[in-house]
Amino acid sequence: MLELRLRRAGPEIPLDVALSCAQGELLALVGPSGSGKTSVLRAIAGLLPVESGRVVVAGQVWTDSATGLHRPPEARRVGMVFQHYALFPHLDAVDNVALGLPTRLSRALAREHAQSLLADMRLADLGHRRPHELSGGQRQRVALARALARATGDGEPGVLLLDEAFAAVDQPTRHALWDELMRLRERHPLPVVMVTHDLHEARLLADQLCIVDGGQALQCGAPERVLAGPRNARVAELVGLRDVFSARFEKAAPGEACLHWGTERLSTRDKNRIDEGTLVHWVVSGEFVHLHREPLVGPNVLRARVERLRRLGDSAHLLLHLPGPEARLHQTLSAREVAALRLEEGAQIWVHLDPRGLHVMPVKTGEPAP
Incomplete structure (x- = not known):
């Protein structure tokens, strides 16, 4: 030891x-x-x-x-x-x-x-x-x-x-x-x-x-x-989570909460560590982001546009424009997934953010916005 x-x-x-x-x-x-x-x-x-x-x-x-x-x-x-x-x-x-x-x-x-x-x-x-x-x-x-x-x-x-x-x-x-x-x-x-x-x-x-x-x-x-x-x-920045967003935290049912993010309300978990109305940062890692060509029924489904698509051998890097304030989300997919989703620059896509994967962090006093 x-x-x-x-x-x-x-x-x-x-x-x-x-x-x-x-x-x-x-x-x-x-x-x-x-x-x-x-x-x-x-x-x-x-x-x-x-x-x-x-x-x-x-x-x-x-x-x-x-x-x-x-x-x-x-x-x-x-x-x-x-x-x-x-x-x-x-x-x-x-x-x-x-x-x-x-x-x-x-x-x-x-x-x-x-x-x-x-x-x-x-x-x-x-x-x-x-x-x-x-x-x-x-x-x-x-x-x-x-x-x-x-x-x-x-x-x-x-x-x-x-x-x-x-x-x-x-x-x-x-x-x-x-x-x-x-x-x-x-x-x-x-x-x-x-x-x-x-x-x-x-x-x-x-x-x-x-x-x-x-x-x-x-x-x-x-x-x-x-x-x-x-x-x-x-x-979050040092572990490679490039997309850090700001929102207002609101409690919902026991164990549940929502994030007021621009005009969107995103569902997440409530661990009873953050007070009602607190300004927070939130991130989501790639394994909790799911892309679909057709809209889904359920929480945290957002319409997005493929702003940039760069193919690198058997993978591709995407920059997605979401409806939130200055909201851009980076994603890496396999070439097979890109082909299956028929993705190209300018394409409309539906993004599902799994509520279990939204990680919420209180904003420190004096901390700059992402």
Whole structure:
């Protein structure tokens, strides 16, 4: 179990985060460049000083500002994997991995253990090769093996940190590395903290997703909950929900509410967290948006016009003009769906917004309109 609470002031890399990651769990940190994601990793590794904070791994305290305790980086069982491998070009794969093992091991034992870790990564026959003789995916698997050696080498509790580890490889190789990471987690249940800009990657791999911005953890939780239910408009923007609308909240029957949105009244759920008449933002994720050529009977059915249609191979991006105030909705469909709906620019279409998928967020004081 990794638990941390970090605070660091200053104009350069401010931090104010509290996170936890269970044994065998993967926590993904997602946010814009300069938001503090890598700083969190560096603080865990002991490479970034903090004003106040506490880092605990499996009950072992690594940092505690209250008592002045700071375990140096070399004394922490931290395996780090970077975007550009960071392998030593003059060493073969076995010796690169062996560098992560405790120095008390003889060279022969270290190479034997390193060879075993390479076999875990399905590189048993490539241990003699130097980095320039390996493909990008193979080099990154060597880097993973070395990080694993560092995090587990002497039996002490450790943690694995991935800093945009798969960003430098092509898409097929990235998919293969995702599979490798999943298998690695099954064999070695460590806390894993991953920095990524790729929401698809985070959604696929992570048990927890944390949205970081300005050095703060804005929202953490299961990926599907964060992506479908952002806490505020900024989180919605950072998780890729491009369309954020404003409305007035009105309670209806128990457990039900409606949103006054221009001339429209949209049905949604009432979780008893928002007062009557409150100004709110609302979003809807793509899986709750359904398009039809003919009108439906029921709530939240809106007539729309296809303002823009861009085809990209087996998918297409649509911009729909809705009847609300300045209302434009972005959607991505498969090429098959576009053909079945006979969509083209200028076409009229009916949009059904599933009430279960409308996520409502109170507007903060001073928050700009979307």
